[in-house]
Amino acid sequence: MEFENILAQTKGRIHYITINRESKLNALNQATLAELHTALTQAFSNNNVGGIIITGAGTKAFVAGADISEFAGKDVDSGRRIAYDGQSRVFDVIAGGNKPVIAAVNGFALGGGLELAMACHIRIASDNAKMGLPEVTLGLIPGYGGTQRLTQLVGRGKALEMIMTADMVTAAEALQLGLVNHVVFQDDLLPKAEEIMNKILTRAPLALAAAIRAVNDAHADGVNGFDTEIEEFARCFGTKDFKEGVSAFLEKRKAEFKGE
Incomplete structure (x- = not known):
């Protein structure tokens, strides 16, 4: 199936999904989320796929957040639907998937981008990555599972600090916090993700x-x-x-x- 906002291809037993909106820093609009849902459900149901690696196009951003332009003019019911659909159709699908999913975080992972990475089972970051949940600067809170998964990964106090200050953390800080599993040079990012995935794929x-x-x-x-x-x-x-x-x-x- 051809997608407009993502690239999806299988090499060996690894399925690669790349958010392909580089000019928009790979921001997640509703069309991209819909394509992610399709690509993920297809990969999880494909017996030839053993695991999934998710990354962003280019070197500047994994995903720089949700496409905020789509939030303008929305009311309470619309906001509830945005969060529910995103969580149930993409982020929870990843977290509860029957195959391992690794996020290869290249550059900025902010808002929905960090939430996408946190939904994955393992996170590898390039050394130039920066991560954060800046939603309160827009009068919002994270809506794609960010408050829950960040708390699970780094603890209540640090999660509240990151969410309430909207500050970003560097890749090195994210590693220290347990937010990511490994930090590598940019050129080593996909090879490291593949190394870990290939080891996992030798297991039952x-x-x-x-x-x-x-x-x-x-x-x-x-x-x-x-x-x-x-x-x-x-x-x-x-x-x-x-x-x-x-x-x-x-x-x-x-x-x-x-x-x-």
């Missing part, structure tokens, strides 16, 4: 999906994550991949997982 696919569900339930309202872990652990025993993994371990050979 069904176990990866189970791990994502269990970790997500650590923060799910009204859910006991320990119970989820027990159930997901038990289900793994019914997979062919489990049998293959144990056999390979006992036979001192490399496991060949098939996601079954």
Whole structure:
């Protein structure tokens, strides 16, 4: 399928999604979010895809935020719909996906851009990256899960400081805070994301999906994550991949997982 605002291609078992609005610093308008929903759901349902890497076109920005021009003139009900649709159709789809998603953060990741990166399971940043949630400068708060995911990643106090001051943090600061997993030179950004993804793709696919569900339930309202872990652990025993993994371990050979 051809997209206007993103680039989507699969190489090997990795599906690459690039926000392709470089002249707009890859800002997320509604059309881009709709295309992201389509690209993500297709990738998650494609048995040939093992994982997804999301990045932005160019070197200046991953995603510099939402397209604020689309917010002008909107009322309370419209604002609620914008946040709900964005969260349910894109950001929660990523976070709850059955395959690993890595954000390769090149340059600015602000507002909806940082929220997009935080929805991913792993974040790699280039050394020129700057991240923040500046919504209060517009009389808003983050609406795509930012208040929740930033708190989970960096803690309540730092999350409130970043949100209320609207200050950006550097890549080095983000690494120290636990907001990103790794910081590398710009030219090494995609290779580092691919290195991590390729290592992940040697592991059992069904176990990866189970791990994502269990970790997500650590923060799910009204859910006991320990119970989820027990159930997901038990289900793994019914997979062919489990049998293959144990056999390979006992036979001192490399496991060949098939996601079954």
